[in-house]
Amino acid sequence: MTALLRPFCAALLTSATLFTTAPIASASAPTLLVADNPAAAHPNFTVRVVGKGQPMLLIPGLTCPGAVWDETVAHYQKQYQYHIISINGFGGTAAPASTENLLQNVRDQLLTYVKTQHLHKPVVVGHSLGGFLALWMSTTQPDAVGPLVIVDSLPFLSAVQNPMLTAEAAKPMAEGVRQQVGRGHMDAATARQMSASLMTDTARIRLATRWSVASDPATVSQAMYDMYTTDLRLDVARIQQPVLVLGAWAAYKAYGSTKESTRAIFEQQYAKLPQHRIEMSEAGKHFLMWDDTQWFLAQSDAFLKQYAVAKK
Template identity: 70%
Template sequence: MFSSLLPRAAVALTLLLAGPTVQPAAAQATTTQTAHPAFTVQVVGKGRPVILIPGLTCPGAVWADAVARYQKQYQCHVVSLAGFGGVAAQQPVSAHLLQDVRDQLLAYIKAQKLTKPTVVGHSLGGFLALWMASTDPAALGPLEIVDSLPFMSAIQMPTATVESARPMAEQLRKQVARGHLTLAAERQMVTPLVTDSARITQVARWGLASDPSTVAQAMYDMYTTDLRTDISRIKQPVLVLSSWAGYKAYGATKASTLAIYTQQYAQLPQARIEMSEAGRHFLMYDDPQWFFTQTDAFLQQPATAKR
């Protein structure tokens, strides 16, 4: 599905992650914000906790529409990763960046005494949600994974292993760390992933505002971490929302995309995979009615799956 876009749009594909901070006008009185080494969290609303994790180069603001919709029913913990979308980067950048994010998010859940929070993650955020739940299954409630997979390198190379993926990932890390992209170049990479022109510009500007070294390390970590076996530890309900329409021009079909998702989630039998007919990678932007219909229903799921 994405293979024809790599490496040309590798940065954009790792935009699996999207959010500056979310500030819904009606919720200022119930908003709090806390900072951690690898991320900041803005808490908006009251009710059952829901953690919203953005994708690569995006701050938590990518979830603004979702927060506006759910803040009256749920306590939204909106994550913005350090170094993305204008959020200050950690210096020096950790050599185990995403593992640090994973561990600090799990520590945050325990420190805040959140009982099995639902986690919604887009792209890189979905990957982190899978990694968190694989590491400590009892800490999390249901997972909604928005257009993300357990092993990114296997999209391009189905037989890939972590070791075989390292040379490509290292080359990509060096290339991305150089930075120096223009807004036009960012928009070109984002265009296959978002339909609306204004949204394309918004996501591209977040990319320009991101720290190149942080983005490079996050991409390297994701391309060299294989969770396909680890996800068998996850016991809670999982909804996977996927896109394919944006990749038609590169040879993707609905059937070929579903096959990739089915293979990668084979060790997670309770995962339910749903595919948007029209949405691109940023499903919450491109197919909002479908996205919110799926999410509305899923947020009512119990915290544990029926086995």
């Protein structure tokens, strides 16, 4: 299993090689997501609200602003009220004043947002780092949120190649990544190479590359450290709501993975999660909502409709 999912890890574990002390490339400005209302701004994220209906939180992954969910919003905005999250410091958004306990603070502020906005059991959809945050929100306050859609994310990324790894044992590696990534901005050429390993569409590769280059190194490095050293594999047993986990494997063939072997890693990490279903995309890379859009929407549709019927 040690050879499996290396590109999945590479999306984060080798991101340190993408950073340099060279100036930020000045080509195209990244797409910025601005809160509709100043009241929606929080110390570590901003929110854009779109549509009407049942509330749904959309949380992006590392270096991405909320605009990564534009196609999803277009599909569902007549059925849901979207609360589109952009984590400060990602994709050209203003960096937070402090990165101390970054992901824990984002988690707590998201839960506070759900409470203060009176969002009743919102659906939470998260990609990669955003999926990890969705799981962490639910393990922290199981009654606060509704069903979860987790897009190519795991409860403990650091343990992909060594299931016996503990959060404590992961700290030296995580600290090394934090120091190296935090030293400078991402190199555009190498960032594009990494983006191409995570998605297929050329225009989206360009967009993701701009977001990566424009992201704040201190924020990115702390987010990586926090995720590498937080193990939710046992904590997911507290999650009370149904969870749909969507996984990718096709990009990892060169590393010896198969659909079955990749799925086995997902099953192992989510073993303690009471109500979950794991589905694997046949062709999509890490950005499944971009790479296998129709499959992603069909899986989400079926899951959310089933949940709505169950709630009635």
